[in-house]
Amino acid sequence: SSQIADVPTPFSPLLKLNLPAPADYRKRKVALISGITGQDGSYLTELLLSKGYEVHGIIRRSSSFNTSRLHHLYEDQHERPNKFKLHYGDLSDSTNLVYIIAQVQPTEVYNLGAQSHVKVSFEMAEYTGDVDGLGTLRLLDAIRTCGLERHVRFYQASTSELYGQVVETPQSETTPFYPRSPYGVAKLYAFWITKNYREAYGMYACNGILFNHESPRRGRTFVTRKITRAAADISLGKQSCLYLGNLDAQRDWGHAADYVEGMWRMLQQDTPDDFVLATGETHPVREFVEKSFAILGMNIQWRGSGTEEEGVDARTGKVVVKVDSRYFRPAEVELLLGTPAKAEKVLGWKRKVDFDSLVKEMVEADLRAAKSLVEDQN
Ligand code: NDP
Ligand code: GDP
DSSP: HHHHTTSSSSSOSSSSSOOOOOHTTTOOOOEETTTTTSSHHHHHHHHHHHOOOEEEEEEEEOOOOOOOGGGGHHTTTTSSTTEEEEEOTTTOOHHHHHHHHHHHSSSSEOOSOOOOOHHHHHHHHHHIIIIIHHHHHHHHHHHHHHTTTTOOEEEEEEEGGGTOSSSSSSSTTTTTTOOOOHHHHHHHEEEEHHHHHHHHHHOOOOEEEOOOOOOOTSSSSHHHHHHHHHHHHHTTOOOOOOESOOTTTTEEEHHHHHHHHHHHHHHTTOOOOOOOEOSOOEEEHHHHHHHHHHTOOOOEEEEEGGGEEEEEEEEOOOEEEEEEEGGSSSSSOOOEEEEEEEEIIOOOOOOOOOOOHHHHHHHHHHHHHHHHHHHHHH
């Protein structure tokens, strides 16, 4: 038993890479992004390329095309050879993560990869725990396995879903967590393992606790994008009705382009820390619906209540929105409202896009896309 007690901790790296001292290593600007094909991954890639970084991304093998959000950047590559590279990988595959880290030798790692849908996490709870929770551990350990824990700066995509049940508002870095979904619980593990590795191994590791952020590139099953696409299609007569769940949930919605700027800033400080990025405003889903339809000249009037509620276009008298209980969640996060005070003070971060401009940009983008599809079909 005395031999077991003698096992040295922390263990020395398994791979002995020939590395310069951390200060020299970081003179290069090399980023590795998991989740690069997602909404935030595409905006972050744009930002980092514009700052002169070499950007590497992890993509999943898929039988269908999953790089559409990066298409425009790939085309640009002819102008910037060797600045942007994609690697096949998965947060469930440790060996592959070690291999990618050893090969890329990044200076900054952004862990954005996740099964990111709250409702889906109730149906795929184990998978969500594996990828969103343990996946974060795998990436952190891949960095340690390569002996890079003092060389690499690490960003973890934490979330306002950690707050879940309302304990206090506005929610800040000191508000206690009470997650309300398998997604939130998995992200809670990721939050703490990131903080633990910072404390245990002196890693420069940060949690960005980001409130909901949207854009025309938002996944189509999240409520904002679902609404703006449907409003555009309904205005063109391509769809008759939009079916939604809880209209009274309130969210603090910002623009993804502003939020990736905050992620980058978190990794440029003297000491690592955790930060909330939020707008400081909250709006119900119902208001997002009303504003989206209003931009397209439809004035929504509500009638009925609960699962019988529906929204009527005042001009035509047609029902264009209906509540469908299939979209309710087994446990709901009713209200999210964050304060960005710490990020504003320490990082000098400020969001630029307000709520009305966000809705307008999304609706107009979906209208343009829907119109060009109609033209293609004609
Ligand atoms: P998306 O759902 O748009 O993107 C998720 C990304 O993760 C995609 O690139 C996806 O790949 C990838 N991914 C999924 N599963 C795996 C896996 N097993 N291994 C490797 N990669 C995987 O999310 P967002 O861009 O909106 O969000 C980015 C991160 O920020 C996520 O971690 C999300 O949970 C978190 N977050 C998001 C907020 C928001 O409001 N957007 C708020 C707070 C946190 P593929 O394209 O192949 O599916
Ligand atoms: P989340 O905050 O990460 O869960 O982001 P979503 O965009 O998926 O959901 C935001 C809120 O909208 C939640 O409170 C949902 O319950 C509510 N909501 C109402 N109807 C829908 C719907 O049809 N789809 C989704 N995704 N959310 C809905």
